[in-house]
Amino acid sequence: EAGVVQSPRYKIIEKKQPVAFWCNPISGHNTLYWYLQNLGQGPELLIRYENEEAVDDSQLPKDRFSAERLKGVDSTLKIQPAELGDSAVYLCASSLDSDRGYEQYFGPGTRLTVT
Amino acid sequence: RKEVEQDPGPFNVPEGATVAFNCTYSNSASQSFFWYRQDCRKEPKLLMSVYSSGNEDGRFTAQLNRASQYISLLIRDSKLSDSATYLCVVNINTGGFKTIFGAGTRLFVKA
Numbered sequence: 001e002a003g004v005v006q007s008p009r010y011k012i013i014e015k016k017q018p019v020a021f022w023c024n025p026i027s028g029h030n031t032l033y034w035y036l037q038n039l040g041q042g043p044e045l046l047i048r049y050e051n052e053e054a055v056d057d058s059q060l061p062k063d064r065f066s067a068e069r070l071k072g073v074d075s076t077l078k079i080q081p082a083e084l085g086d087s088a089v090y091l092c093a094s095s096l097d098s099d100r101g102y103e104q105y106f107g108p109g110t111r112l113t114v115t
Numbered sequence: 116r117k118e119v120e121q122d123p124g125p126f127n128v129p130e131g132a133t134v135a136f137n138c139t140y141s142n143s144a145s146q147s148f149f150w151y152r153q154d155c156r157k158e159p160k161l162l163m164s165v166y167s168s169g170n171e172d173g174r175f176t177a178q179l180n181r182a183s184q185y186i187s188l189l190i191r192d193s194k195l196s197d198s199a200t201y202l203c204v205v206n207i208n209t210g211g212f213k214t215i216f217g218a219g220t221r222l223f224v225k226a
Contacts, residue, residue, distance in 0.1 A: 040123075042202050042216030043216050044216070048214075091158060091159075103149060103164060104204075105161065107158060
């Protein structure tokens with residue numbers, strides 16, 4: 001069974017530029033998560049989708065971050081404009097369901113460097 | 116106070132040693148618990164779920180203490196390959212699940 005797929009794996013951009021990350025979850029997983037992870041910290045949730053619906057985006061900085069999951073399968077996370085402090089690893093995860101706190105499976109992440 | 120707290124370590128242990136990590140959580144509405152392992156520059160990978168009755172998987176044992184609000188992970192007969200960061204995860208039922216990761220405990224197993 002294929003795991004969570006993310007692209008690109010690495011991205012280097014200058015500040016104020018836009019950037020987008022793509023994620024394809026495990027087949028059949030209704031719930032998709034985007035996390036941000038800084039060095040030495042645990043992942044921090046940015047947004048959680050149940051199918052197409054964003055059910056928890058309380059930690060998403062909406063002035064510059066946006067996300068979509070139009071058909072309830074793959075998802076895109078965008079930053080516009082990027083700031084130096086956005087340098088981090090962006091992780092996508094999926095699970096069967098979140099109502100019962102199912103296990104999450106992570107993709108390899110996108111390592112973003114903003115210069 | 117953080118909702119999920121872990122000792123960052125590092126724990127430096129020799130091969131064959133037994134090592135234990137604790138993770139405390141503050142929200143009594145916490146419903147499900149997991150341990151993840153994360154290798155350097157890799158994504159977190161599920162190690163094991165933590166059940167109320169405790170559970171064991173080979174050399175790994177996880178336990179939950181709801182009264183004191185902590186979970187634990189015990190690793191017996193440590194191997195060099197166990198060197199990693201161990202993340203504790205708590206799902207809190209707030210009318211939909213909210214997932215909180217601890218910052219992780221670093222383990223180094225030495226030959």
